[in-house]
Amino acid sequence: MIVSGAGKTLNQTKIIRSVSFAVPHNSIFAIIGPNGAGKTTLLRLIMGLLILDEGTITYSSDPRIISVLLENDYLFETKTGRENIRDFCIYLDVSPALASTMIERYAALLQLETALDNKVATYSKGMKRKLSLLITLLKDSPILLLDEPTSGVDPESRLVMRSVLRGLKDEGKTLILTSHDLAEVQKISDWITIMIGGSIVDIIHNQEFCGDLEQRFFTVLKEAR
Numbered sequence: 447m448i449v450s451g452a453g454k455t456l457n458q459t460k461i462i463r464s465v466s467f468a469v470p471h472n473s474i475f476a477i478i479g480p481n482g483a484g485k486t487t488l489l490r491l492i493m494g495l496l497i498l499d500e501g502t503i504t505y506s507s508d509p510r511i512i513s514v515l516l517e518n519d520y521l522f523e524t525k526t527g528r529e530n531i532r533d534f535c536i537y538l539d540v541s542p543a544l545a546s547t548m549i550e551r552y553a554a555l556l557q558l559e560t561a562l563d564n565k566v567a568t569y570s571k572g573m574k575r576k577l578s579l580l581i582t583l584l585k586d587s588p589i590l591l592l593d594e595p596t597s598g599v600d601p602e603s604r605l606v607m608r609s610v611l612r613g614l615k616d617e618g619k620t621l622i623l624t625s626h627d628l629a630e631v632q633k634i635s636d637w638i639t640i641m642i643g644g645s646i647v648d649i650i651h652n653q654e655f656c657g658d659l660e661q662r663f664f665t666v667l668k669e670a671r
């Protein structure tokens with residue numbers, strides 16, 4: 447995927463400023479930055495929920511190519527996990543056959559198997575996040591946009607999610623994620639971009655970076671302000 451000169455103004459405020467980067471195929475590409483930097487807006491531009499004012503974002507036009515995990519969980523609390531999956535399959539136009547393959551593939555890995563028959567209202571935050579991720583995976587899309595996938599998730603569930611995300615990359619998928627958890631980002635990503643005030647100010651190739659990401663983040667933040 448190539449983002450080239452992307453710009454977006456909302457309510458007369460420039461939110462995204464000349465953003466350009468390339469997401470290598472089959473990589474985990476993280477976008478970090480302070481609150482309000484424009485990370486979610488950028489993801490919304492990539493998924494086509496917002497229209498660019500300037501620039502281009504290029505990837506296959508097949509709508510099945512991208513699946514999205516939103517920043518908040520939008521689940522039916524009074525229904526079970528399985529009923530939520532069934533409803534989202536209708537909404538996402540996922541066949542029952544594909545859905546059962548994906549449930550078989552990921553429910554156990556996400557440690558959700560027994561919980562799927564319980565009402566979502568009884569789930570912890572981490573279980574809800576994992577169910578949302580499972581729903582995101584139903585379409586088996588090659589590109590996944592994950593907005594703060596592990597936010598509010600306890601260390602044990604985070605470990606489980608990290609291993610699933612790594613597995614998805616090993617299957618050949620491309621993951622673009624945002625996060626405020628720098629340690630988590632450094633553990634999982636191939637590339638880390640720092641976004642401040644709607645601009646990309648730093649791109650780090652994680653395998654070659656052996657420094658302290660937090661220190662680099664604050665240095666870049668100080669220089670940008």
Ligand SMILES: Nc1ncnc2c1ncn2[C@@H]1O[C@H](COP(=O)(O)OP(=O)(O)OP(=O)(O)O)[C@@H](O)[C@H]1O
Nearest residue numbers: 456457459461479480481482483484485486487488
């Ligand atoms: N629909 C909108 N209309 C006007 N301003 C908006 C709209 N959506 C977002 N913004 C503004 O755009 C800026 C970037 O918001 P965005 O949610 O993209 O940031 P973020 O980096 O994802 O932040 P966070 O880390 O808090 O999730 C913020 O100042 C926000 O108030």
